[in-house]
Amino acid sequence: MIAFILKRLAVAIPTLLVLIILSFILMKVAPGGPFSGEKAIPEAVMKNILARYSLDKPQWQQLLEYIYNIVFHFDFGPSFKYRDRSVNEIIAQGFPVTLTYGFWAFILATLVGITMGIVAAIRHNSWIDYLAVGITIGAQVVPNFVLAPILVLVFTLWLRWLPGGGWNDGQWNYVILPVIALAATYLASIARITRSSMLEVLHSNFIRTARAKGVPGWQVIVRHALKPALLPVVSYLGPVFVGMITGSVVVDLYFSTGGIGQWFVNSALGRDYATILGITILLGALTITANLVVDILYAWIDPKIRY
Amino acid sequence: MAVEARTDVAARREDLADKPVKGRSLWQDAGRRFIRNKAAVFFLFLLALIVAFTIVGPYFAKFTIEKVDWTILGKVPAKGMPNIENGHFFGVDQTGRDVYIRVIQGTQISLIVGLLGSAVAVVVGTLYGAIAGYFGGRLDSAMMRFVDILYSIPYMFILILLLIIFGRSFTLLFVGIGLVSWLGMSRVVRGQTLTLKNREFVEAAIATGVKPLSIVVRHIVPNLLGIVVVYATLLIPEMILLESFISFLGLGIQEPNTSLGALISEGASTMQYGVFWQLGFPLAFFVVILFAFFFVGDGLRDALDPKDR
Numbered sequence: 001m002i003a004f005i006l007k008r009l010a011v012a013i014p015t016l017l018v019l020i021i022l023s024f025i026l027m028k029v030a031p032g033g034p035f036s037g038e039k040a041i042p043e044a045v046m047k048n049i050l051a052r053y054s055l056d057k058p059q060w061q062q063l064l065e066y067i068y069n070i071v072f073h074f075d076f077g078p079s080f081k082y083r084d085r086s087v088n089e090i091i092a093q094g095f096p097v098t099l100t101y102g103f104w105a106f107i108l109a110t111l112v113g114i115t116m117g118i119v120a121a122i123r124h125n126s127w128i129d130y131l132a133v134g135i136t137i138g139a140q141v142v143p144n145f146v147l148a149p150i151l152v153l154v155f156t157l158w159l160r161w162l163p164g165g166g167w168n169d170g171q172w173n174y175v176i177l178p179v180i181a182l183a184a185t186y187l188a189s190i191a192r193i194t195r196s197s198m199l200e201v202l203h204s205n206f207i208r209t210a211r212a213k214g215v216p217g218w219q220v221i222v223r224h225a226l227k228p229a230l231l232p233v234v235s236y237l238g239p240v241f242v243g244m245i246t247g248s249v250v251v252d253l254y255f256s257t258g259g260i261g262q263w264f265v266n267s268a269l270g271r272d273y274a275t276i277l278g279i280t281i282l283l284g285a286l287t288i289t290a291n292l293v294v295d296i297l298y299a300w301i302d303p304k305i306r307y
Numbered sequence: 308m309a310v311e312a313r314t315d316v317a318a319r320r321e322d323l324a325d326k327p328v329k330g331r332s333l334w335q336d337a338g339r340r341f342i343r344n345k346a347a348v349f350f351l352f353l354l355a356l357i358v359a360f361t362i363v364g365p366y367f368a369k370f371t372i373e374k375v376d377w378t379i380l381g382k383v384p385a386k387g388m389p390n391i392e393n394g395h396f397f398g399v400d401q402t403g404r405d406v407y408i409r410v411i412q413g414t415q416i417s418l419i420v421g422l423l424g425s426a427v428a429v430v431v432g433t434l435y436g437a438i439a440g441y442f443g444g445r446l447d448s449a450m451m452r453f454v455d456i457l458y459s460i461p462y463m464f465i466l467i468l469l470l471i472i473f474g475r476s477f478t479l480l481f482v483g484i485g486l487v488s489w490l491g492m493s494r495v496v497r498g499q500t501l502t503l504k505n506r507e508f509v510e511a512a513i514a515t516g517v518k519p520l521s522i523v524v525r526h527i528v529p530n531l532l533g534i535v536v537v538y539a540t541l542l543i544p545e546m547i548l549l550e551s552f553i554s555f556l557g558l559g560i561q562e563p564n565t566s567l568g569a570l571i572s573e574g575a576s577t578m579q580y581g582v583f584w585q586l587g588f589p590l591a592f593f594v595v596i597l598f599a600f601f602f603v604g605d606g607l608r609d610a611l612d613p614k615d616r
Contacts, residue, residue, distance in 0.1 A: 011452065011455055011456065014456065015455075015456045015460065018456060018460070019460050022460075022465070023465070023468065026465075026468055026469065026472055027472070029472070137598070137601070140597075140601070141544075141594050141597040141598050141601065142594065143548055143551065143552065145551075145552065145555045145568075145571070145572065145575070146571055146575070146590060146593075148575075149575035149576075149578055149586070153578060242461065245461070246461070246463045246464075249556065250552070250555065253556070264464070264467075265556060268467060268468070268471045269471070269557075271471070276468060276471070279464075280461070280464045280465070280468060283461055283464060284460060284461050284464065287460075287461045
């Protein structure tokens with residue numbers, strides 16, 4: 001087990017480094033620096049500005065310093081656009097928001113998705129099953145940026161039940177719509193995966209044996225079928241997590257929740273390279289960590305798996 | 308009687324000699340199974356209709372994608388609804404442009420993006436996976452480790468970064484989509500190759516002295532086609548979704564050109580003014596196309612998957 005974790009770490013760390021270097025190079029080769037405005041800046045001033053952002057040093061040294069600051073100080077440097085702020089402050093402002101609705105969306109997607117999948121599998125070919133399959137297919141072809149406006153139309157403009165945007169420090173009624181919009185697709189996928197793997201498990205020999213020796217129906221499901229049926233779901237949790245992060249861009253843009261996605265797009269459009277780089281690296285690191293955790297979790301549940 | 312019977316048999320024998328028994332190939336078998344799947348056939352037909360519509364449709368359009376209809380501009384919610392008489396079959400958008408021709412162009416672009424991403428996956432992913440799987444050993448682990456690394460990079464952010472830094476362009480969008488689409492394919496293909504490479508026909512090829520690369524191209528790859536076709540079909544909607552997501556962010560296709568994703572995002576933002584047709588038509592096309600590819604892909608999987616035989 002420890003050898004396996006070490007092996008996975010040996011891949012994860014270089015990946016992260018590749019990500020940092022790649023993003024850094026992309027930023028450097030970008031035409032037009034952040035200070036190449038129309039106004040001519042006196043040479044002395046320009047020199048000071050460059051020194052402030054340590055852009056006067058050789059490229060490789062900048063890269064090394066950048067990596068050093070991230071690794072040892074968790075410091076992404078100053079923002080190019082918001083002069084009085086550092087990238088860390090921007091992240092500290094946006095990230096808790098993303099984390100909040102991401103967390104609830106994750107819970108919603110996994111709990112409801114798994115329950116739906118199991119019920120559909122137990123009542124195979126009944127109306128519940130058909131309803132579940134219908135919802136699943138529907139949610140999969142409607143991406144979150146289509147679902148979001150439809151939700152706003154129904155719940156905000158027609159029914160007037162919930163606010164259609166804003167965050168308001170995470171008050172419950174402001175959180176609901178973003179969470180639903182973010183969770184729907186993954187809820188559907190999880191339900192589909194659970195259903196098909198549950199069906200497969202229910203047809204296997206050991207379940208027949210359990211039934212034959214008289215184990216009550218629900219106990220067969222909970223004690224025998226559940227664990228093997230959930231294996232494929234666990235391996236899908238990595239992509240779900242990544243989806244929550246990328247999906248946050250849509251949620252933030254549509255509901256103006258002020259999460260990390262909104263900062264990413266704004267700084268992207270405003271060419272605030274330091275902020276884009278910082279957010280990309282942070283989210284990349286999260287993605288890689290999430291995949292790592294899922295892999296380890298998977299290996300722990302299913303001892304047969306060794307990559 | 309006996310004589311008659313004998314001539315009958317003889318005649319049959321001659322018949323058989325004339326027409327050798329036709330074996331059914333794997334593909335004929337699969338075709339038969341596919342046709343029996345009603346939903347898949349229906350959606351394939353629907354797809355064909357949509358493609359035909361995007362080809363024929365422009366000849367009926369009375370406007371171009373950027374022409375602003377000044378007579379309607381400013382009164383769009385009241386007068387811009389779908390109307391056959393004034394030539395705006397799907398209505399007019401918030402800036403006075405014809406939705407019909409824009410939906411046609413959007414559909415074309417979305418389909419092209421899907422097909423192209425899928426084509427890259429088929430060519431690069433198949434070769435990459437087949438080579439890694441066939442040669443095995445160090446080469447295999449190095450190649451697959453590389454895929455692992457690319458896989459765990461959040462490519463959506465890299466793609467957005469690329470589009471911002473080098474400016475939005477069609478080419479870059481295609482390159483970006485092509486760069487990520489083949490990763491999954493290479494894994495699937497590698498797995499399949501591992502089971503194929505120990506089969507007798509590969510052994511026979513090795514014994515007769517066929518060069519390793521020709522074995523991959525001429526013996527392994529053709530046997531992978533089934534799984535590749537299925538995976539490629541299921542990849543098309545994913546690529547369409549990816550493109551529409553990027554267009555939604557405003558980083559995809561540039562105005563006045565458009566894609567379904569861009570149209571949907573515009574439609575979603577103007578929906579509250581009551582111009583539902585601006586969202587409805589592109590959304591309908593989008594959903595139908597995605598549905599169709601999912602069902603056709605599913606049908607193909609049922610038809611070609613050797614497990615279910």
